[in-house]
Amino acid sequence: MTLKTASAVLLACATLGAAAVELRDPTRPPATLLAAPAAPVAGDVLMLQSVLLGKGRTPAAVISGELVLLGGQVRGSRLVRITDKHAVLKGPLGETVLALLPSASAPIRKPAPPESTR
Numbered sequence: 001m002t003l004k005t006a007s008a009v010l011l012a013c014a015t016l017g018a019a020a021v022e023l024r025d026p027t028r029p030p031a032t033l034l035a036a037p038a039a040p041v042a043g044d045v046l047m048l049q050s051v052l053l054g055k056g057r058t059p060a061a062v063i064s065g066e067l068v069l070l071g072g073q074v075r076g077s078r079l080v081r082i083t084d085k086h087a088v089l090k091g092p093l094g095e096t097v098l099a100l101l102p103s104a105s106a107p108i109r110k111p112a113p114p115e116s117t118r
Contacts, residue, residue: 048098
C-alpha cells in the first residue's frame with residue numbers, strides 16, 4: 001500500500017466519524033428553558049377564559065381549558081348562566097360567578113367626537 005493510498009483511507013475513516021456527530025438545531029430553545037417545569041396550577045381554581053355566544057348556537061364557555069356547554073358540568077358544578085362577561089356555576093356549595101376579565105378595572109372612555117372637515 002502506498003503512502004498516497006494509506007492517506008486516502010485514513011482521511012475517509014476520519015470523515016465518517018465526523019458525519020455521525022449530531023448537529024444542534026438552531027431553532028430549538030436553550031436547554032435551560034426546556035428543563036424548567038411549568039408552575040403548577042391549583043387544581044380546584046376555576047378560571048373563565050372565553051365565552052361563546054351567538055345566534056343559532058348553544059352558549060358555551062371555556063373554563064380552565066375545558067369547553068363547557070350551557071347545562072354541562074365542570075368539576076362537579078353545572079354551568080347555569082352565561083353572559084358576555086360572566087359564567088355562573090351551581091354546585092354543592094352554591095353559586096359561583098366566574099368573571100371573564102377579573103383584573104380589568106380600567107374605566108371605559110367614550111371616543112372623541114369626529115372633527116369638522118369644513
